[in-house]
Amino acid sequence: MSSLPASAPSPDGTILAIRGLHKTYPGGFQALKNVNLDIRRGEIFALLGPNGAGKTTLIGTVCGLTLPTSGTIHAAGFDIVHDYRQARAAIGLVPQELHTDAFETVWATVSFSRGLFGQAPKPALIEKILKDLSLWDKKDNKIMTLSGGMKRRVLIAKALSHEPQILFLDEPSAGVDVELRHDMWRLVRELREAGTTIILTTHYIEEAEDMADRIGVIRKGELIVVEDKTTLMRQLGRKELALSLPQPLAAVPDALSRWPLTLAPDGLTLTYTFDAHQEDTGIAELLAALGAQGIAFKDLRSSESSLEDIFVSLVHEQKAGA
Known part of the structure; x- marks a missing residue:
């Protein structure tokens, strides 16, 4: 969907x-600390983190909304500071906040x-963009008359209007209806x-699990x-095998100590946990x-860590090591 501006070729994609990349705000708050990241052409990359982790600051700095304290950013081969116009033209941004000209029409x-x-x-x-986002019948409506979900669609349409090579979606599903989420993810796949x-x-970590490449x-x-x-899911994921017992077990026998087994309080479920990989x-x-x-056991079932489980464990591990 993208044709302009022409990007400088990258041999590694x-x-x-x-x-x-460092970003320190007046007063000394350090929002970004030595961030190094390469995003590949044509991939879907999900950035996860708790509130206040620096996600929006990172996006805003890449998009030129705030200047980095130090470090470099190149978008489509252009330096975001020295070649601002070319770099910014390669980027589309759908922000969290619903802000646009209330008195203009969608078109x-x-x-x-x-x-x-x-x-x-x-x-x-x-x-095409308006039709893809189910906005075509609203094209002559003023923004102020639209619902919150429709305004979110307009923000997406604005971000796509100049055919960006890189599209940032900052919490795009926050507060939107199921229909818009489906339309949006279908469009993302097409893009x-x-x-x-x-x-x-x-x-919505399940969205990252479903959509993202990295x-x-x-x-x-x-x-x-x-x-x-x-x-990530193979290396950091955990699997569990739960065995349902016909009779309560008072304790795990010493002969089974080589396996990391846990016994439910009622003694009727024995769980074995192991690395997914x-x-x-x-x-x-x-x-x-x-x-x-x-x-003996009468039933067994297995389960595997979700991306949400891995995310929570990673953040908790970092907190414990802080």
């Missing part, structure tokens, strides 16, 4: 390169946003297929992990040992 607002980036009028593109790079922050976790202004989603899980040996101890 990187479209956004952040190096040694005028989205068209004007395209012109702000020096792009020639392209009515067919604006029409990615067309080569647009998507960077999103979200509190995950970054930020806490107190520091990136604590950046990893492919599947690798572990090749030799020991399950076969465990079941054989249970039989040797005369412990």
